[in-house]
Amino acid sequence: MPVTKTDVEKIAELARLELTPEETRSFTEQLSAILGYIEKLNELDTSEVEPMSHCPTASGDAEYARRDDIVRPGLGQTLATENAPDAEAGYFKVPKVIGG
Amino acid sequence: MNLKDVTIKSLRRAIVSREISAVEVCRAALERIERRADLNAFITVTADAALERAEAIDRAADAGKELPQLAGAIIAVKDNLVMRGVRTTAGSRILFDYKPPYTATAIERLESAGAIIIGKTNLDEFAMGSSTENSAYGPVKNPWDVTRVPGGSSGGSAVAVAAGMVVAALGSDTGGSIRQPASLCGVVGLKPTYGRVSRYGLIAFGSSLDQIGPFANCVEDAAQVLTVIAGRDPMDSTSSNVATDDYIAAIEGDVRGLRVGVPREYYGEGLDAEVKEKVEAAINKLEELGAAIVDVSLPHTEYAVPVYYLIATAEASSNLARYDGVRYGFRAEEARTLREMYSRTREEGFGAEVKRRIMLGTYALSAGYYDAYYGKAQKVRSLVERDFRNAFDVCDVIATPTSPTPAFRLGEKANDPLEMYLSDIYTITANLAGVPGLSLPVGLSSSGLPVGLQLIGRHFDEATLARAAHNLELALGADFKPLRLNDEG
Numbered sequence: 001m002p003v004t005k006t007d008v009e010k011i012a013e014l015a016r017l018e019l020t021p022e023e024t025r026s027f028t029e030q031l032s033a034i035l036g037y038i039e040k041l042n043e044l045d046t047s048e049v050e051p052m053s054h055c056p057t058a059s060g061d062a063e064y065a066r067r068d069d070i071v072r073p074g075l076g077q078t079l080a081t082e083n084a085p086d087a088e089a090g091y092f093k094v095p096k097v098i099g100g
Numbered sequence: 101m102n103l104k105d106v107t108i109k110s111l112r113r114a115i116v117s118r119e120i121s122a123v124e125v126c127r128a129a130l131e132r133i134e135r136r137a138d139l140n141a142f143i144t145v146t147a148d149a150a151l152e153r154a155e156a157i158d159r160a161a162d163a164g165k166e167l168p169q170l171a172g173a174i175i176a177v178k179d180n181l182v183m184r185g186v187r188t189t190a191g192s193r194i195l196f197d198y199k200p201p202y203t204a205t206a207i208e209r210l211e212s213a214g215a216i217i218i219g220k221t222n223l224d225e226f227a228m229g230s231s232t233e234n235s236a237y238g239p240v241k242n243p244w245d246v247t248r249v250p251g252g253s254s255g256g257s258a259v260a261v262a263a264g265m266v267v268a269a270l271g272s273d274t275g276g277s278i279r280q281p282a283s284l285c286g287v288v289g290l291k292p293t294y295g296r297v298s299r300y301g302l303i304a305f306g307s308s309l310d311q312i313g314p315f316a317n318c319v320e321d322a323a324q325v326l327t328v329i330a331g332r333d334p335m336d337s338t339s340s341n342v343a344t345d346d347y348i349a350a351i352e353g354d355v356r357g358l359r360v361g362v363p364r365e366y367y368g369e370g371l372d373a374e375v376k377e378k379v380e381a382a383i384n385k386l387e388e389l390g391a392a393i394v395d396v397s398l399p400h401t402e403y404a405v406p407v408y409y410l411i412a413t414a415e416a417s418s419n420l421a422r423y424d425g426v427r428y429g430f431r432a433e434e435a436r437t438l439r440e441m442y443s444r445t446r447e448e449g450f451g452a453e454v455k456r457r458i459m460l461g462t463y464a465l466s467a468g469y470y471d472a473y474y475g476k477a478q479k480v481r482s483l484v485e486r487d488f489r490n491a492f493d494v495c496d497v498i499a500t501p502t503s504p505t506p507a508f509r510l511g512e513k514a515n516d517p518l519e520m521y522l523s524d525i526y527t528i529t530a531n532l533a534g535v536p537g538l539s540l541p542v543g544l545s546s547s548g549l550p551v552g553l554q555l556i557g558r559h560f561d562e563a564t565l566a567r568a569a570h571n572l573e574l575a576l577g578a579d580f581k582p583l584r585l586n587d588e589g
Contacts, residue, residue: 003463007463008459011459011462011463011466012459014462014466015417015446015458015459015462016421016424016439016442016443016446017443017446017447017450017455017458017459018440018443018444018446018447019447019455020447023452023455027455027456027459030456030517031456031459031460031463033517033518034409034460034517034518034521035460035463037405037406037518038406038409038410038473040402040403040406041403041406041407041476041477041480042476044400044403044480044483046476046479046480046483049479049480049482049483050479050482051475051478051479051481051482052478052479052481052482052485053308053478054308054338055294055295055308055485055533055534055559056295056534056559057294057295057338057339057340057341057342057534058340058341058342059340059342059559059560060342062340062341062342062343063341064341065332065337065338065339065340065341066337067334067337075201075202079201080201080427081427082199082201083197083198083199083200083201083427083428083429084426084427084428085425085426085428085429085430085431086431092426092427094426094438094441095435095436095437095438095440095441096436096437096438097437097438
């Protein structure tokens with residue numbers, strides 16, 4: 001099933017990407033080609049197969065790792081906001097969220 | 101001094117005996133990095149910090165103190181591993197000025213063992229690519245032939261080792277990003293089992309696939325690094341409790357009776373004839389050394405690339421949602437609303453391949469398509485994993501080519517994403533199944549480009565991989581000579 005320009009615009013909206021018209025055009029073409037290739041998976045009957053969401057990290061006597069739920073110090077406001085493009089008094093500053 | 105002439109062990113011994121100082125070694129490394137700046141292997145070189153650490157090692161050696169295992173080892177790390185206070189870009193414009201407030205566990209462990217971190221290596225943006233051409237900091241070049249790619253996404257780390265700038269490097273491997281560049285640059289590259297090495301401080305790409313591992317000039321050095329970085333870390337819930345092995349001791353055994361599986365699916369259409377010949381010759385060598393060669397089948401191999409490009413992109417689209425211009429990195433100017441700020445920051449901050457993958461992943465996870473794409477891929481992933489379990493009933497390691505071709509030309513596949521994705525066809529399966537894989541250089545093509553053999557092992561059985569690879573490395577000694585750059589005579 002080919003991907004349309006409308007599909008690409010909708011996906012870009014979901015992904016918060018403001019694509020240029022040229023990108024919209026090339027992604028429409030490329031995503032169609034890639035998804036066409038991916039159709040190959042439909043050759044397989046997987047009705048009896050369980051999905052695999054992660055790889056095993058436990059084996060033999062070893063159990064899945066857990067750590068105790070203990071409160072520990074975090075980064076703190078100063079360090080946490082140090083890399084922000086805009087911050088003030090330990091808070092992140094962003095453009096207006098509502099209205100405008 | 102060429103860091104390709106030493107091993108981690110011999111270097112430490114020379115520093116302990118004061119034959120050479122750590123500062124001299126560090127200066128030599130910095131000089132090589134500078135001299136081959138044209139290869140673009142590094143994004144950031146931490147010369148001052150490295151020299152300071154080298155001085156500290158020399159002081160300890162002068163005082164006759166016991167030096168740790170990696171003392172004086174000059175190591176580079178891929179620039180998607182965070183280091184406190186050192187700019188970490190992930191090869192992206194969106195993190196152009198990010199100075200992390202913490203250090204990755206793998207780097208911390210290297211430093212505790214005496215390693216000298218000399219800088220951050222270039223990579224495909226967010227580790228997405230197979231050629232290291234997708235970096236916002238320019239492409240990396242292959243030192244064997246500068247008109248060719250080094251592979252990717254850990255191209256800078258592979259080149260730093262291949263060109264003798266460092267003794268070892270760390271990379272990350274989500275679909276082959278350590279093994280494929282190791283193969284194309286003629287060095288050893290190891291992707292450990294999923295969960296073997298803590299990923300705390302690795303900038304996430306595909307969280308069910310990502311793993312950190314070493315590049316080195318020989319199997320012994322890769323084993324040295326793995327011994328230091330492997331093991332449980334409370335900061336990463338996916339790091340495993342399974343006991344680690346002594347990987348250095350493990351390489352000493354022989355391969356008599358070792359069952360080496362050769363999966364027919366990895367030797368068909370698309371495999372370069374010369375690569376096939378070199379890989380088969382290496383497998384014959386293993387047989388001469390006493391290993392038993394057995395035919396195995398991994399029947400779902402042909403589905404691995406489509407499965408991977410759904411799962412990896414779906415996970416990436418979620419992981420990369422955090423780059424929104426609020427907490428770190430680049431922010432687009434003059435957006436009037438928060439929503440506009442997000443979209444423009446991401447549009448201007450990400451490169452084409454990253455956007456393409458975010459789009460594909462968002463599509464695969466979107467309402468109405470989730471079951472058909474992402475859900476289907478997870479089911480086929482189970483079948484790929486089952487293939488490996490069945491194969492390991494009759495063999496101990498699996499031997500395949502690492503990459504279907506030697507290094508391709510810069511720009512050759514840049515405009516055809518699908519063609520680029522197919523260069524990972526032999527490495528992706530190990531990430532999907534979570535098993536370890538190692539690439540070992542086994543020869544040169546007629547045009548003088550390295551060819552790599554991939555060995556794949558059972559979950560948490562890096563020891564057997566290292567043993568098989570080390571035996572083969574010794575046996576092939578005469579057939580593969582590491583790169584000598586023109587400038588070193």
